[in-house]
Structure formats: structure tokens, C-alpha cells
Amino acid sequence: MQQSNTKxxxxxxISFISALGGYLFGFDFAVIAGALPFLQKQFVFDAYWEGFATGILAIGAIAGCILAGQVADKYGRRPGLMLAAALFAISSLAMAIAPNRDLFLVARFAAGAGVGMASMLSPMYISEIAPAAIRGRLVAMNQLTIVLGILITNLVNYALRNNGADAWRLMFGLGMIPSGLFLIGAYFLPESPRWLIRNNKEQAAETILRKMGDSAYVAESLSMIKKSMNGAARINYAAVFKRAVLPALLTGIGLAVFQQFCGINTVFNYAPKIFESIGASKDDQLLQTVFIGAVNLVFTILAMALVDKLGRKPLMLIGAGGLCLLYVLIVHALQSGSGMLSGLLLAAIGTYAMTLAPVIWVLISEIFPVGVRAAAITVAVVSLWLAYFILVFTFPVLFEHLKEYTFYIYAGICAAGFLFTLLRIKETKGKNLEEVEQAVSMH
Incomplete structure (x- = not known):
């Protein structure tokens, strides 16, 4: 089904507008790093409150995922994206003007809810409106905007570092600009044709599909969507644990948890701590975080070109195997204080950005049956946020006791992830969502 350039x-x-949710995810993930030194003085944070202020984003994200699943199923994907955008905007303002610690933490929790909603709804929406041939690249766009959000926020934080004791208020307040743009953009998005057909609005779905492709594309899309809807009841969370769906659900949870437990977010969040352990100066530590952000961006762009060419499974295998090897080398570099450490960590970031980071989001958005997709993606993404929370809170303790040997744990997890991918993951490249559902159900 060849699409015209215009279509x-x-x-x-519309995929880019939806993916702006990823940018705001990146913003809220990164903004706390630049703001923490100011917050410590403003609200007299000790180590516990510092950790809690960082981690409460993940707790809010879990609540946001659950809310998003209910909103997306009952009211549609578009209202869910608009609610996420509104939460981002309100929480950005609330954090910027917060008069005390408790109100700041409530606002940070609300920001996390927006992040959780966007982390689920943006890839779900894109996967449902994108033609099979370019779906991987378009869903990977969500990862690209996350990476851009992190990099741009780090640069803004750096620029604002000398703006006085209230610089942190500006850091958070500036989040209202991309939030507002996302809200306006989401208002003009079309609803997902799959959601419309499922809710007996076939004429509206056909109108939207005509904007996307020619008559043959519209007819085939309508036929495939209707076929997948046969016998599909209104979803509920109990349905995703039924025997027919359970293999896909366990695969989705496994992918989500593996994306975090592979350990790479320890490098994103604790790069200065890692470099400090081999005696790097503060300037060098800061310089490394800039390099990490740049490498992350370059390799995410490369991933968008590869995900629909090489396929999902080969990229997963390259990512898991490559990280396993690199972690072993990182242990030796940390032991020897080697100048190779920077290059190895950047290689690990690049490997992850090109493989596991975008591909796992693509697969999670593809592998679930249409009738239970919203609830199943919710369960998978909640699992991802729980795994992230566990990873970032255990690393400082592990690194304090095990030092460089901590990375052997992540190497072992990557080896297990390689085997899991080899044995459990089926290729979904070039298949429409209904064909993917058929392939997964036969697994």
C-alpha cells in the first residue's frame, strides 16, 4: 500500500504532535538534576528528601499510567493526550511557585502522572494511526523527543545555573511552554480510527483514514480493524490476565522490566558518581554528561532509520549482547582507573539508544490484542516504572558496597535478556497490528 507524499x-x-508527550517526559526526567542544588537550600532537603523528590516522579507516573488506560479506553486516545498535556502545564506552574516542600512534592507527583500518561498514550496513539511499513520509525519518534527533552533541559539548566537562589523556579516554570504547545497540538489531533470503530463510529474513522491514504488503503484498513474487533468486549484489567492474552502480557512485562534492569539509566543518572570513583574532576564529570546527552541523541536518530529495516528482534539481540560485553569491560576500566572508561560508557549509551530504548517501546505498542491493548500497555508500562524506581534507588547502595562489580549484575541481566529475546520475541517488522496479534497468539 503505497502512500502519497502528502498523506x-x-x-x-500528527505523529510528531503526539510524540511531544515524549519531550515533556524528557523535561521532567532531567529538570530535577539541575534544580536539586537549589531545592536543597530552599526546602532544606536531606539525602532522604532529595531521593524522594527525584523518585516521586516514578510514583506519579504509575498513577498516570493507570489513569491513562481508563481514559483512553472510555473517552479516546485524544482526550487522554490532552489531559496529559494539561497535567504537565499545571504541574510546571505549581512546582515553579511552590511555597513549601510538601506542595512542591504534590506538584512533582502530578508532573509524574502527566509523564506516565504520555509514556503510555503517545506510543499507543502513534502505533494505531501509522501504516505498518513506517510504524516502527514513527513510534521511535517518541523516544527521539524524550532524548531531545533531556538534552535541551540539561542545556537550559546549565544556562540558568547563575540566576540566583530562585533559578530553580524558572527551570520548572519554563515547562509551561512545551506543555502549552502540546495541549494546543493535541486538541487538533484526529481520534484513533481503531478506537472509533470499536465505539461504533465507523463513518468518523473512515473520514480520518481518507486523510491518511487512498481508497485501497481505507478499505483494507477498515477490513482489518473490523476483523480484529469481532467478539471484542469492552476491556477490563481482568481480561489481560486471561489465558489467551497471558503470553503476550508476560512478554510485554518482560520487555518493560528488562529495558530498566539492563542498567543503563544508572549511567544517565549517576555518571558524575561513576567518574568521581576514578578521581575525575567536577568539570570532567559535567563534561561527560554533555557527551552522554549528545551520543544519546545521535544514536536515537540512527535507531529511527534502522527499526523498520533491520527489524525489532535483531536490534534487541544487538542491544542485549552488546551491553553485556560492554559492562564487563566497564568493570575492568573502573578497576584500573582506565582512560577507556569514558569511551566504554558512551558506547553503552549509544548501543542502548540505538536498540533497546526505542525498540522496546515499539514492541510494547504492537504486541497486544486490539481488544485489550489499552489495559495491557498500562500493565507493561506500570511494570517499567516500577523497575525504573527499583533501579535508581538500589544503584547507590550497590555501588557503595560492590563498587565496580555492580556492573556484573547488569551484565548478567543483559545475558538473560538476550536469551529471552532469542526464545520469546517474534519479529513484527512490516506487519499491521492485526497480523502481529495473530503471530503473537500462535506463539
């Missing part, structure tokens, strides 16, 4: 541009445009 491909339309699909790209």
Missing part, C-alpha cells in the same frame, strides 16, 4: 506528511505531522 505521509500528514501522518508524520
Amino acid at each position: 505521509n506528511r500528514y501522518i508524520l505531522g
